Amino acid sequence: MGVVIAIISGKGGVGKTTASANIALGIATNNKKCVVVDFDIGQRNLDMVLGLENRVVFDIVQVMDGEAKIKQAIIKSKVNPNLFFLAASQTKDKTVLESPKVEKFIAQLKEEFDFVILDAPAGIESGFEHTIEFSDEAIIIVNPEVSSIRDADRAIGILDAKAQCVKDGNDIKKRLIINRISPEMVLSGEMLSSDDILEMLDIEILGKIPEDKGIIEASNQGKPIILNKKSSAGQAYVRISDRVCGKDVPIVNVETKSGVMSKIKRIFE
Amino acid sequence: MKNRQYSLKVFETTIDNEEDFMSFFDTHQILFQDHLIVIKGRMSPTIKAYLEINNFHFINNFTLPIGRSRKALEEEFSLQKEGEKDHLEKEELFHSFNALQSEIDIKEKQLQASNKALKEEKIKNISIQKACQEKLEMLSNKATPSMTIIDNRIRSGQELNIEGDLLLLNRVNSGAVVKTTGSLIATQLIEGSIRCNGQLMMLSISPKANIVFHGVEVDNNLLKSQLNRIELKNREIHITQVTKKETNWA
Numbered sequence: 364m365g366v367v368i369a370i371i372s373g374k375g376g377v378g379k380t381t382a383s384a385n386i387a388l389g390i391a392t393n394n395k396k397c398v399v400v401d402f403d404i405g406q407r408n409l410d411m412v413l414g415l416e417n418r419v420v421f422d423i424v425q426v427m428d429g430e431a432k433i434k435q436a437i438i439k440s441k442v443n444p445n446l447f448f449l450a451a452s453q454t455k456d457k458t459v460l461e462s463p464k465v466e467k468f469i470a471q472l473k474e475e476f477d478f479v480i481l482d483a484p485a486g487i488e489s490g491f492e493h494t495i496e497f498s499d500e501a502i503i504i505v506n507p508e509v510s511s512i513r514d515a516d517r518a519i520g521i522l523d524a525k526a527q528c529v530k531d532g533n534d535i536k537k538r539l540i541i542n543r544i545s546p547e548m549v550l551s552g553e554m555l556s557s558d559d560i561l562e563m564l565d566i567e568i569l570g571k572i573p574e575d576k577g578i579i580e581a582s583n584q585g586k587p588i589i590l591n592k593k594s595s596a597g598q599a600y601v602r603i604s605d606r607v608c609g610k611d612v613p614i615v616n617v618e619t620k621s622g623v624m625s626k627i628k629r630i631f632e
Numbered sequence: 633m634k635n636r637q638y639s640l641k642v643f644e645t646t647i648d649n650e651e652d653f654m655s656f657f658d659t660h661q662i663l664f665q666d667h668l669i670v671i672k673g674r675m676s677p678t679i680k681a682y683l684e685i686n687n688f689h690f691i692n693n694f695t696l697p698i699g700r701s702r703k704a705l706e707e708e709f710s711l712q713k714e715g716e717k718d719h720l721e722k723e724e725l726f727h728s729f730n731a732l733q734s735e736i737d738i739k740e741k742q743l744q745a746s747n748k749a750l751k752e753e754k755i756k757n758i759s760i761q762k763a764c765q766e767k768l769e770m771l772s773n774k775a776t777p778s779m780t781i782i783d784n785r786i787r788s789g790q791e792l793n794i795e796g797d798l799l800l801l802n803r804v805n806s807g808a809v810v811k812t813t814g815s816l817i818a819t820q821l822i823e824g825s826i827r828c829n830g831q832l833m834m835l836s837i838s839p840k841a842n843i844v845f846h847g848v849e850v851d852n853n854l855l856k857s858q859l860n861r862i863e864l865k866n867r868e869i870h871i872t873q874v875t876k877k878e879t880n881w882a
Contacts, residue, residue: 509806513788516805520787563805563823565785 367469367479369498373514375485377506378542381578383482384412385589389604391445395477401451402494403484410450414585424452427464433471457490469497487521495522500536502569506543507555512563538569545574549618570603572596573617638696641771647673654682668767670694689767694760709761716754786810833862845869
């Protein structure tokens with residue numbers, strides 16, 4: 364039986380889709396069979412970030428409605444033979460999802476794959492609730508800014524109330540990724556520090572990702588940043604994927620990681 | 633005026649002079665806030681308005697059983713209710729009898745009319761008794777203490793509605809709402825909204841919180857100490873800083 368992990372954030376534009384693509388690819392690199400499912404129905408993005416947009420034939424709504432089989436809809440990645448992808452419908456909207464259908468669909472995926480990554484839609488409506496309902500774990504993505512943190516806090520509250528495993532009496536495992544940290548701003552006190560964020564949200568940390576301009580180009584080209592070994596964000600995603608696969612990798616403090624400039628600055632201080 | 637403490641929560645008094653009555657209640661207002669006041673004598677509109685404005689619980693011209701406990705009083709109510717039931721049955725019989733005989737006997741009709749008047753009076757009495765009982769219950773509910781202890785983080789979007797007092801041992805995150813009817817003690821940082829209607833609040837420094845105490849917004853800058861006591865004294869809000877020596881949780 365595989366593990367179902369929902370990638371959530373509450374607020375939009377903080378990097379759920381990018382994180383889903385990179386973590387899924389990182390898990391696949393660890394020789395684990397992984398499928399990444401785009402649950403953002405009506406606003407399909409993950410296919411582009413993975414560079415698979417021209418290969419989508421069937422989407423998850425068609426699979427849930429019985430119009431297509433999972434094997435027909437699943438797309439195998441060119442980059443890694445262990446990575447698979449299921450696209451969201453671009454023509455329908457979030458209201459088409461129904462709990463029994465979602466449950467059956469996720470149960471089928473769990474049997475075949477080691478990891479099932481669900482890319483949740485932004486917001487906290489029905490589409491979000493269906494994504495978290497049958498998940499075993501959740502990864503929460505935040506940016507170091509107050510609005511993102513408050514929305515994430517709300518999303519965690521809903522997660523604790525509505526997930527099926529919570530209703531069954533167990534705790535849902537939730538971990539935090541802080542995305543787009545700019546070390547200079549944290550050091551100068553303009554940006555919230557990771558400790559402040561963890562204090563506010565009270566959950567376990569999974570990883571910290573520094574701001575990296577390369578991510579935009581990587582997404583546009585459909586080549587996840589994790590493939591770029593030189594990129595600091597790519598390295599952060601490698602560490603995160605290893606942690607998800609159960610490896611013991613220490614958390615690297617990207618805020619204090621010294622670049623050439625900060626070293627020079629420190630000399631003058 | 634004649635005053636008598638009937639029981640712990642019931643106070644008997646008479647009206648002889650309006651001014652005397654009002655000045656007496658003005659001086660002892662706080663004492664009688666949670667009492668049921670039984671007033672004998674004619675109640676003028678001025679007095680009635682005065683009592684209602686000050687939120688007193690009162691009833692007029694109600695004879696309390698002498699030398700009996702509240703339990704005995706309640707028993708009497710139930711007995712009277714049973715009596716009323718019998719009375720209603722009798723009345724029904726009376727009605728059917730009347731339907732047959734009404735054309736023959738006019739005197740019978742007169743009797744019926746007087747009976748109706750009697751019945752109305754009875755119903756009126758019972759409604760007063762009911763009101764009295766409800767007020768007694770309300771007051772005894774008010775007296776029972778209840779305290780909730782919460783050690784969960786209150787996350788954004790969550791709303792707590794607490795009846796009675798609350799001891800909060802975890803943080804209240806931005807966007808969450810906590811409402812209590814009683815006092816509130818919070819040991820951790822608060823960033824959400826607080827609505828407290830109790831006697832007292834104990835809060836730490838919380839610059840981002842929205843604190844409303846008895847409908848009045850409390851200025852965050854007034855909470856300077858690590859722990860602050862916010863109290864309602866004589867209809868004024870007092871904020872005192874609790875020094876380290878005073879705080880003794882153990």
